[in-house]
Amino acid sequence: MNVRLNDETATLNFGERLGRLLRSGDIVLLSGPFGSGKTTLARGIARGLGIERWRGSPSFTLIYEYAGPDATRLVHADLYRVASDTDASQIGLLDAMDERTITIIEWPDAIRTALPLNRIEVELTYRGRARAAHLRARGRLCESSLRELLR
Ligand SMILES: Nc1ncnc2c1ncn2[C@@H]1O[C@H](COP(=O)(O)OP(=O)(O)O)[C@@H](O)[C@H]1O
Numbered sequence: 001m002n003v004r005l006n007d008e009t010a011t012l013n014f015g016e017r018l019g020r021l022l023r024s025g026d027i028v029l030l031s032g033p034f035g036s037g038k039t040t041l042a043r044g045i046a047r048g049l050g051i052e053r054w055r056g057s058p059s060f061t062l063i064y065e066y067a068g069p070d071a072t073r074l075v076h077a078d079l080y081r082v083a084s085d086t087d088a089s090q091i092g093l094l095d096a097m098d099e100r101t102i103t104i105i106e107w108p109d110a111i112r113t114a115l116p117l118n119r120i121e122v123e124l125t126y127r128g129r130a131r132a133a134h135l136r137a138r139g140r141l142c143e144s145s146l147r148e149l150l151r
């Protein structure tokens, strides 16, 4: 599924709609170069979960946690500083992902293969001053259901 995101507001709105679809156990991986909008999209997703006190990017702590709706919890990770050959069990993120957790991971390469397959993978790219998002999904939400729900 491909979505054009013309500006920051479009990315926030798209994230918000995606966030409303998420349930505990869901995982969203955000890839793409610096400034492509990963954190902006994460913030939109958090809004969709009713989280307004956004803390920014957890660049140094790796993980920020938020209370989500219905006793869920949002874990937002930024693994940019984690080398891609790091043993995933050393990152601590897997331990933080329990059955009530919704997880968003920026720069997920170090942990990708260790994650459950129930996930939405978003690849962000530059389109001039705009951005494009390419979504793939498997597990609870598949690509065709996402396409339907986000239309
Ligand atoms: N369509 C867009 N979506 C998201 N951000 C955009 C868009 N167009 C321009 N921007 C700008 O690009 C930057 C994206 O930053 P950020 O979300 O932190 O990216 P990343 O986390 O991928 O490094 C912001 O300064 C934002 O204002």
Ligand SMILES: [Mg+2]
Binding pocket: 038, 039, 057, 078, 106
């Ligand atoms: Mg970021």
